[in-house]
Amino acid sequence: MIVTRFAPSPNGPLHLGHAYAAIVAHDLARKRGGTFRLRIEDIDGPRSRPELVEEFFLDLEWLGLTWDGEPAFQSRRLASYAEAGERLKAMGLLYPCRCTRAEIAAAATDAGPDGPIYPGTCRHRDVEPLEAAWRLDVTAAMERAGPLEWLDESAGPQVATPQIFGDVVLLRKDLPAGYHLAATLDDAADGITLVTRGMDLFRASHVHRLLQALLELPVPTWHHHGLLVESDGRKLAKRRGSPSLGDRRRAGEDGRAIADALRAHRFPAGISLSQVLDGGP
CATH class of the missing domain: 3.40.50.620 (HUPs)
Structure with missing residues (x-):
């Protein structure tokens, strides 16, 4: 149904x-x-x-x-967002980031659907997680998931290419979860x-x-x-x-x-x- x-x-x-x-x-x-x-x-x-x-x-x-x-x-679903975030952290797929938008814009070399693509500045840094956002390591995540497809009723079959966004924020420092x-x-x-x-x-x-x-x-x-x-x-x-x-x-x-x-x-x-x-x- x-x-x-x-x-x-x-x-x-x-x-x-x-x-x-x-x-x-x-x-x-x-x-x-x-x-x-x-x-x-x-x-x-x-x-x-x-x-x-x-x-x-x-x-x-x-x-x-x-x-x-x-x-x-x-x-009423905040616990489910936190639990999913912990699962992704346990997989080693999330990392903390404290970069500002201005810093990202200054360092980015490419643009994606949401603007400047995050260049991975904090991916291998030792960042204090308190007051930090948590980003998805998209390259590592795709390596784990393998090739993926999805279907749009009008556009037809699509090959998943989340790399066009760069490492997106999943857990925001100011909100329970990102979109x-x-x-x-x-x-x-x-x-x-x-x-x-x-x-x-x-x-x-x-x-x-x-x-x-x-x-x-x-x-x-x-x-x-x-x-x-x-x-x-x-x-x-x-x-x-x-x-x-x-x-x-x-x-x-x-x-x-x-x-x-x-x-x-x-x-x-x-x-x-x-x-x-x-x-x-």
Whole structure:
């Protein structure tokens, strides 16, 4: 049975881009007789705003979307992130790093999907682990895991190449876990069989496939959908003040009509759907 999910972070209100992502996940599950789950990714430190969670529920109901079961919360899964981190440390695949972004930018010679690729400065240094981030030694991890593949419903079979990110941070010094580790563990815990998300996260799936192999997790299929973008090509973003669903709801707009328009790819003026990957090689 297919199981999908929508996993927003309560660090700002939802907008039309979130609505489109939720609709894709919801409709795929419903059309295939599956399950649609809701997960709240609320471990982003002081940026997480608990009061927004109820707003998310109201927004999704306003759009006519229903989820199955109780919503999951990342903040209730901190022990699982720590346990996975210890397993990877025991394998000798994590190392502490105290480099700043400025130091990484100055030393990097290549760029990847997330910006300058970390040059491995701390990989063989004696770094005090307190107040340090923990990076995955991707080369060693791939040697251990061997060749890996993953499947995207639109793009087809993919060969995992997590090296394009360099040694990614899995355990942050300021948060319980980085995105790559938390999302991978959560999708396994929630029984997700079809990971739906925007094209901007297509390349992240290379890292997630590696983590699944290392931690012996189930391997889902992926479905990367297009992103709603503004006229300048930038994706809709909370930080740039894209109109929120909550504001539209309180103004009396018809949420179900908005959802149907998004399904039919009828977007407001100045907004279009892009299938282009963001950044990276």
